[in-house]
Amino acid sequence: MSVLEKIDSPADLKKVSNQELEELASEIRTAVLHKVSNIGGHVGPNLGVTELTIALHKVFNSPIDKFIWDVSHQTYPHKILTGRKNGFTDGHFHDITPYTSQRESEHDFFTVGHTSTSIANALGYAKARDLTNDKGNIVAVIGDGSLSGGLAMEALNNAGDFKGNLIILVNDNQMSIAENHGGLYRNLAELRATNGQAENNFFKTFGLDYKYLENGNDIESLIHLFEEVKDIDHPIVLHIHTEKGRGYQPALENKEAFHWHMPFDLETGQSKVIDSGKSYSSVMLDYMDKKVSEGLPLVAINAAIPGIFGLKQFAAKYPDRYIDAGIAEQFTITFGGAMAAAGARPIIFHNSTFVQRAYDQFWHDLAINEEPAIVIVKGGVISGSDETHQGSSAMTWISNIPNIKYLAPTSEEEFISILDWALEQHEEPVVIQMPEHGLESRPTVLTDYSTPSYQMTKSGEKVALLALGGLYSHGEKVAKVLAENGINATLINPLFINDLDQAFLENLVENHQVIATIEDGILDGGFGQKVASFLGKYDVKVLNFGAKREFNDSVPVTELYNRYHLTPELMVADILSLLK
Template sequence: MSVLEKVNEPKNLKGLTKEELKALAKEINEAVLYKVSNVGGHVGPNLGVTEMTIALHKVFNSPVDKFIWDVSHQTYPHKILTGRKHGFTDGHFHDITPYTSQDESEHDFFTVGHTSTSVANALGYAKARDLTGDKGNVIAILGDGSLSGGLALEAINNAGDFDGNFILIFNDNEMSIAENHGGLYRELAKLRESNGQAEKNLFKAFGLDYKYLEEGNDIEKLTALFEEVKDIDHPIVLHIHTEKGHGYDIATNDKEHWHWRAAFDLETGELKNKPSGKSYSSILMDYMDQQMQAGQPILAINAAIPGAYDLKTFANKYPKNYWDAGIAEQFTITFGGAAALAGAKSFIFHNSTFVQRAFDQFVHDLAINKEPAVVFIKGDVISNSDKTHQGDFARGWISNIPNITYLAPTSEEELLAMLDWSMTYQDGPVVINIPEHGVESRPAHITSFNQAQYDMIKSGQDVALIGLGGLYSHAEKVAEELAKHDINASLINPLFISSLDKKMLDELSESHKVIVTLEDGVLDGGFGQKIASYLGSKDVKVLNYGADKEFNDIVPVAELYKRYRLAPELMTQDILEIL
């Protein structure tokens, strides 16, 4: 019997020998690799904390002692040790969530998928413990670049004023998603080099006790450290140096690309389904290169996600024109907007699920000051992602901020037209939603975006289909279905997400019985509702199609399309019933 077969809950660790614990670490890593090689997932972050997780569960008594994790991509070993190892076997990969979940296990306390939250969450738990007379250690586990996030630093500052048991583990694997950036991480490197003895110590500056462990993948030394601080009566930081991807050479040799990986071959590391063809990211990088060659002062900015846009292509060629802020979305918007106001051409790159952390900066800095930066957003679509990374909310909140020109191209040509226009536009910020349904080729009939102007692709009667961005091609499919019923629908490409072409909407309301909007985001507060509100006094029926306001958790897109009646045949049924 393997060691892992004997471990079904944390208490099973207590009597294991040193040799058995080492064997257990190897078996946990094999289980993690087996799962992620089959269905994809976070590789390096999980492999790097296996030994630390084993030591935590050996020394402390979960769930009385509370482990409060930061980004959940460090929690696969924790899940395996807390009764969820079945989720790493064939046929059960999706039986457990890819993040911590209090609904899934008594050993989890929050549903967490984003970064920099653990210290504030844990401090809240520790404060409540003391107020209610409860017992137990509270341990926050922070890592993978999360320290640069504003919330983490705010929480550490407040932890300096806390009077009671509080243990902060800083898992220092020298990496964020990609490499770390900023002066903070240079000083952390000096702490590592000096075995924690460097004069400048961020944690002590906040008033916290501090201990350093260099051998962060050594179970025996980790166990000794945790025994030393167990039941401590004041806040302390345990700065632990780990290796991202530990135990899997392919991952340790290329830490950035092995932070997260789609399904791959375990022996070679090669992806099982390699992407092919042109991408909107490559189009953007080629465009930026052309503008740099023409002498434009491009400044490419992102928050620790260069791989999402292949930004390293640009960074390697123009290092002075590239800025990776680390996990600091708020900073990128204020910094990039100010640079644009001062004469640079800021191109700011974000993922929808992460950029929501910068809502205030969009409002207070970018929009109020009319800063002419260009923000690109990917992932704002109805997808099969987990609820902690659901990206289809951005349209709703961005589209309700004044002074922002918010655009949705449907093709390569339209994206390039928007980029050309944005290079000379100085009256405010531009946000461009990057389509997620593959690169399409479609002529750009509109090349100026100073005011809303929808593109009438095909003029028909009775039914007008307005398909936004990536769902314009979906509207085309609905038109094909309606044609089978002898209905010649109008097709409109709106291009603008938040601004209305009132002239065209008035004309459509006079010549059509039904106006249908399609969008790839949440309906409440979104594109379609704005059109419905404007046409409320008109004698025309408006149907809005998009996502309900809800959290979805790894639901197949086809199932969501049926739920929201976004499938072309279902929309066609609805339209026919109204007609």
């Protein structure tokens, strides 16, 4: 019997001899790699914390002692040791969530998929423990680039005033999603180089106690450290140096690519998903290359996710024109907006599921000051991801901020046309929803996007389809099915997410009974509802197709499309029922 087979709970781990723990670490890594190679997932972060997680559960008593994980994309070993190892076997990969979930296990306390939250969460738990005379250690596990996030800084500042038990475990693997950036990480490097003895100590400036462990993948050393600080009566930082991707050579050789990876061949590390070649990201890279060569003071800015846009290629060619701010979405908006106000031409890149962290900066800095920065938002789709990584809300909240031009191109030509206009104008911030569902080519005639101007691509009667952005091709499919039912529908490319072409809509009312909007996001407060609100005074029926306002946890897209009536057949059925 393997060591892992003996363990169904942390209590079982207590019975395992210290001599067996190295074998257990190897077995956990095998289980993690089996899962992520088959369905994709976070590879390097989980491999790097295996020994650390074993030592935590060996020394502490979960769930009385509480481990509060940052990002929680480094919790696969924790899940394996807390009764969820079946989720790493064939046929059961999707039985557990990819992140911590208090609804899944008594050993988890938060549903967390974004960064820099653990110290604040742990501090809240520690304060509540003391107020209610409860017991137990509170351990915040932060790292993998999360430490430089603004919320982590705020929490460290407040932890400096706390008087009770709080253990802040800094998993220093010298990486974020990509490489780390910023002065904080130079101090961490100095601390590593001096075995934690450097006079300049970032953590001590907050009034926090501090200990350093160089070999953070040595179980015996970890156990000794944790036993030393268990039940401590004040906040302490344990700075632990680990190796991201440990135990799997491809993950060690390419730490960024194996932070999160699509399904891959375990033997070679090669992806099982074939790159389709040209994409909107590659179009963007070619465009920026051209503009820099023309002398434009263009700068690309992102928050630790260069791989999503292929920005490393741009950075290699123009290192002085590329800024990775680390996991600091708020900073990129305020910083990039200020650059635009000062005459530079920044393009700020964000994933839809992360950009929500910068809501206040969009509103208070970018919009109020009308700073002419360009923000590219990718991943704004109804997706089958887990509930912490839903990208379907960005269109709703961005589109309701004043002074922002929010545009949804449907093709490569429109994308470039909008970029040309956005870079030439200096009056307002421009947000561009990068199209999904594949690169498309479609002629465009519009060159000025300062005022809304919808494009009618097919003239018809009775039914008008306003298909926004990446779902324009969906509108084409609906029009085709309607034609098979004897209805020649009008098809429209709205382009403008938050500005209505009111004259165009008023003209539609004259010879259409049903106007249907189609969008790849949440309906409440979105594009379709804006159209419906405007048309409320007219004698026309409006149907809005999009997502409900709800958290979806790893629901397949096909199921969501059926739930939301976003398949062409269901959409046509709804339209026909209104016509009757």
